[in-house]
Amino acid sequence: MSYRDIASRRTLAWAVVAVGARMPVAMAPLAVVFLVRERDGGYALGAMLAAVYVVGEIAGAPLLGMRMRAERARPQLAVGLAVGAVGFAALGALPDAHAAVLALFAFVAGAAPAAAPGGLRALLNSLVPEKSVPQAMSAESVLIFLIWAVAPAAVTGLALGVAPGLPLLLAAVLMALSVAGLWLLPVGWQADESDRDGESMLRIMARAWPVYVTGAASLSLLALAELVLPALLEQRSISVGMAGPLLAGLAVGSAVGSFVYGLRSWPGRLRTQSLVLMLSVCGCLAVVALLPTAAWIAAGLAVAGVLQAGAMLTRNLTLREVLPPSALAAGYSVMYAAIGAGYAASGSLAGGLLSVTTPSAAILAGVGLSLVLTLVGALAEVRPGPRGGAPVPPLPETGAPPQTPLLKRRRG
Incomplete structure (x- = not known):
C-alpha cells in the first residue's frame, strides 16, 4: 500500500473542492466572534452565533445526509454549498444587522452545507481502488487537520488587519468556488440501494x-x-x-x-x-x-x-x-x-x-x-447477532x- 496509489488528477481536483468546502467550516466559529466583538456585548453575541452555527451543522448533517442519493450526489452537494455560501456572504456583508438576523444567517451557513463532508468523503472513496481507501481517508484527515491549523491564523489576520467581515466574505467565495469545482468530479458514486433490503x-x-x-x-x-x-x-x-x-x-x-x-x-x-x-x-x-x-x-x-x-x-x-x-x-x-x-x-x-x-x-x-x-x-x-447484508471484502x-x-x- 502506498500514497502513490491514490495520486491522480481526479483526487487532486477532489482535494481542491474539499479545501473550498471545509475551510469556511474551520473559519466560521472564530470569524463570527471577530465579526461582532466591537458591538455591545460583542463577545457574548459572538459565542451565541458560533453556537447557533454548530447547532445548524448538527441538525443539517444527518437530515440532509440521509436524503443524499449516491448516484446523483452532485446536485445535492451543489445546492447545499451554494446556500451555505449565501449564508456566509450575508453574515460578512451585514455585521450590524439585528442579532436574530445574524443568528438566522449563521444557522443557514452551518446547516445547508453540513452534508458536504460526508458526501465528499464517500465520493473520495469511489475515486480510488478499494485497497487504497485507508490511504485516501488518511490523506483526507491530514488535509482537514492542516485546514484547521491554517484557519485561525487566517481569520485573525484578516479580521484584525483588514476588516471584521472579510473572513466570512472569503469563506463565502471559497464555498462558491467549491460548487464550481464539483463539475470536475463524477456526478456521484455507484451504490445499489437494494443492499438495504428495504x-x-x-x-x-x-x-x-x-x-x-x-x-x-x-x-x-x-x-x-x-x-x-x-x-x-x-x-x-x-x-x-x-x-x-x-x-x-x-x-x-x-x-x-x-x-x-x-x-x-x-x-x-x-x-x-x-x-x-x-x-x-x-x-x-x-x-x-x-x-x-x-x-x-x-x-x-x-x-x-x-x-x-x-x-x-x-x-x-x-x-x-x-x-x-x-x-x-x-x-x-x-x-x-x-x-x-x-x-x-x-x-x-x-x-x-x-x-x-x-x-x-x-x-x-x-x-x-x-x-x-x-x-x-x-x-x-x-x-x-444474525448475519446479513452484503459480503464484506x-x-x-x-x-x-x-x-x-x-x-x-x-x-x-
Whole structure:
C-alpha cells in the first residue's frame, strides 16, 4: 500500500473542492466572534452565533445526509454549498444587522452545507481502488487537520488587519468556488440501494450507534483539553500565551498521526485498534492534567493528537464495515453531527466544571467520561447477532480475511 496509489488528477481536483468546502467550516466559529466583538456585548453575541452555527451543522448533517442519493450526489452537494455560501456572504456583508438576523444567517451557513463532508468523503472513496481507501481517508484527515491549523491564523489576520467581515466574505467565495469545482468530479458514486433490503435509512443509521459514540468521545476528549488549556496553564503558573503553540503541536501531531496510519497495515481488528488508541489518548490527557511542566503538557498533547487521529480513522473505516454502500454518505454525515454534538457537549461540560473545580480535575473528569463512553461503544460493537447484508471484502487496512460485520444487519 502506498500514497502513490491514490495520486491522480481526479483526487487532486477532489482535494481542491474539499479545501473550498471545509475551510469556511474551520473559519466560521472564530470569524463570527471577530465579526461582532466591537458591538455591545460583542463577545457574548459572538459565542451565541458560533453556537447557533454548530447547532445548524448538527441538525443539517444527518437530515440532509440521509436524503443524499449516491448516484446523483452532485446536485445535492451543489445546492447545499451554494446556500451555505449565501449564508456566509450575508453574515460578512451585514455585521450590524439585528442579532436574530445574524443568528438566522449563521444557522443557514452551518446547516445547508453540513452534508458536504460526508458526501465528499464517500465520493473520495469511489475515486480510488478499494485497497487504497485507508490511504485516501488518511490523506483526507491530514488535509482537514492542516485546514484547521491554517484557519485561525487566517481569520485573525484578516479580521484584525483588514476588516471584521472579510473572513466570512472569503469563506463565502471559497464555498462558491467549491460548487464550481464539483463539475470536475463524477456526478456521484455507484451504490445499489437494494443492499438495504428495504430497510429505512433511519434504522440503518441507528444500528451503527456504537461507532458514533466512540467517534464523538474521541474528539470531545481533545476538545475538552483545548477548552480547558488556558485555565490549566494559569493553574500551573505557565504563560497563557503558550496555549497557541501547544495547540499547534496538537494539530501537527494529528496530521502526522493521520499520515502514519495510512503508511502500512496495522495488526488487529478495527474495533481493537480503536479501543487501544482511545485508551492511550485518555492516558496522554491524564498526563497533561497531572504533570506540572509545559514540556510534559506539550508532549502529552502532541502524542494525544497522533493517537486521536488514528482513533478517528478507525471509526470512519468501521462505518464501511457496518453500513451498506448506499448508506455510507449518510453514515459519514451522522458521524459528523455526532462529533459536533460531542464538541458542543465538551464546551458545556468544561464551563460547568471550571466553575466548581480546578482545571486539572475538569480534564480528569472528562477523561473519565470518555472512558465510560469508549467502553460502552466497544462492548456494544461485539454484541452477537444474525448475519446479513452484503459480503464484506478483506480489510485492506489490517490484511485480515473477511469477517462478519461487528454490527449485524437485520432483515425485515
